[in-house]
Amino acid sequence: MTEPTVTPWNANPAHYWMHGHRPAEPVEFDERFGGWNVTGYAEAQQVLADPQTFNSDTSRFFPSYGDTDDKTIRLLTSDNLLTMDGVAHRDRRRLVSKVFTPKIVADMEPRIAELVHEIVDGLTGKPEFDFVTEVAYPLPVSVIAEMLGVPSSDRDLFVYWADRLFESKTIFYDTEPGQDAMAASQAAIRDFEPMIGYLAEHAAERRQRPRQDLLSMLVESDLSDDEVISFAILLLVAGHVTTTLLLGSTIMCLDRHRDAAAAVRADRTLVPAAIEETLRLISPVPMLARGTTVDTEIGGRPVPAEQLVMVAIGAVNRDPRQFPNPDEFDLTRDPNPHVGFGRGVHFCLGAPLARLETRVAMNVLLDRLGDLRTDPANPPVFHPSIEMGGARHLPVKQLHR
Numbered sequence: 001m002t003e004p005t006v007t008p009w010n011a012n013p014a015h016y017w018m019h020g021h022r023p024a025e026p027v028e029f030d031e032r033f034g035g036w037n038v039t040g041y042a043e044a045q046q047v048l049a050d051p052q053t054f055n056s057d058t059s060r061f062f063p064s065y066g067d068t069d070d071k072t073i074r075l076l077t078s079d080n081l082l083t084m085d086g087v088a089h090r091d092r093r094r095l096v097s098k099v100f101t102p103k104i105v106a107d108m109e110p111r112i113a114e115l116v117h118e119i120v121d122g123l124t125g126k127p128e129f130d131f132v133t134e135v136a137y138p139l140p141v142s143v144i145a146e147m148l149g150v151p152s153s154d155r156d157l158f159v160y161w162a163d164r165l166f167e168s169k170t171i172f173y174d175t176e177p178g179q180d181a182m183a184a185s186q187a188a189i190r191d192f193e194p195m196i197g198y199l200a201e202h203a204a205e206r207r208q209r210p211r212q213d214l215l216s217m218l219v220e221s222d223l224s225d226d227e228v229i230s231f232a233i234l235l236l237v238a239g240h241v242t243t244t245l246l247l248g249s250t251i252m253c254l255d256r257h258r259d260a261a262a263a264v265r266a267d268r269t270l271v272p273a274a275i276e277e278t279l280r281l282i283s284p285v286p287m288l289a290r291g292t293t294v295d296t297e298i299g300g301r302p303v304p305a306e307q308l309v310m311v312a313i314g315a316v317n318r319d320p321r322q323f324p325n326p327d328e329f330d331l332t333r334d335p336n337p338h339v340g341f342g343r344g345v346h347f348c349l350g351a352p353l354a355r356l357e358t359r360v361a362m363n364v365l366l367d368r369l370g371d372l373r374t375d376p377a378n379p380p381v382f383h384p385s386i387e388m389g390g391a392r393h394l395p396v397k398q399l400h401r
């Protein structure tokens with residue numbers, strides 16, 4: 001377990017922490033985007049613990065999405081927990097937390113196991129496959145659809161919208177110079193107007209005839225129909241690809257760290273430790289954006305009001321002042337206070353679900369499949385987006401024990 005995780009996988013060069021580099025200072029001004037990078041652990045804690053000074057509605061730093069009266073755009077971009085601040089955020093989070101509870105999530109365990117088994121049924125005869133396409137991508141969207149109560153006959157439709165949502169997100173973040181980002185993203189946004197219509201129809205139907213599902217519970221809470229739809233979409237935006245990345249990265253870490261892989265296979269109580277180390281070393285959400293609301297300081301460095309602050313979670317999780325031997329994959333790291341799920345008032349609401357899905361999936365995979373190894377001739381392809389840490393294609397070979 002001592003081999004440093006300086007990646008052999010050609011990770012995104014913008015994720016310098018994956019390549020063994022650390023900036024000289026934990027807080028630096030970055031001329032390229034005219035804002036601040038925070039890469040130190042204590043400094044990140046300071047920022048994330050103080051939402052009054054560092055707020056989450058960073059829309060003022062980015063070109064507008066155009067007509068903000070447009071309902072589809074509003075539902076997709078601004079009207080969600082991630083970008084809300086203050087009392088509005090607190091009240092909305094309180095409402096959805098009453099429904100999206102750890103118990104609701106824990107009760108999903110048997111169903112998640114069934115879904116993983118269904119996926120693995122399709123893999124047993126395949127010696128080689130793309131782990132992302134076959135396992136890591138379909139599982140989280142199926143789980144979210146299942147929780148919301150989307151009938152299985154509509155599952156493919158839901159997967160299609162999740163794909164479109166994901167593509168539009170990529171358009172938001174990965175515009176080539178000269179590409180008209182606004183036109184491209186607005187065109188993509190038009191594509192899931194039907195999804196909003198679908199969710200509205202189902203929400204109305206649940207108001208008439210409640211069922212045992214999340215959508216029914218959301219409409220029965222004090223949320224308006226728009227708020228229910230916006231939250232359902234947020235579950236897909238925030239919970240789908242992030243979990244896909246974590247699943248793929250867990251496979252990559254075990255592929256790379258053979259002692260750890262053997263230890264996990266021999267003792268399944270180590271699966272959660274492997275997941276936490278993966279979250280730390282290949283943080284699926286590698287950057288969080290905040291904006292300063294007043295003149296302030298971070299780690300003693302003066303930072304003026306109205307500045308964009310990027311908290312580089314991936315680098316923070318490898319700060320040697322906090323994590324001894326930070327580039328090592330260490331199953332015995334305890335405690336492991338990584339900030340892969342954020343910190344403070346916006347701490348990931350889906351963390352229990354992401355952890356559960358990954359644990360259940362890893363256990364079924366270990367039970368039913370051979371060792372999943374990467375192929376040096378066909379290496380993982382990392383996401384080009386700096387907003388995403390992990391692979392978008394992960395070809396694996398199944399080696400039988």
Ligand code: HEM
Pocket residue numbers: 056081082083093144234235236238239240242243246283284285288289339340341342343345346347348349350351353354
């Ligand atoms: C927030 C990471 C899975 C729902 C966050 C934040 C992070 C994060 C870092 C904080 C954002 C900020 O402070 O600006 C992850 C990772 C995941 C994951 C790494 C998987 C490995 C999920 C899942 C769901 C989910 C499965 C739900 C289905 C949310 C929501 C928020 C959030 C609703 C907003 C909370 C708020 O602003 O109050 N997530 N997430 N996430 N996450 Fe996750």
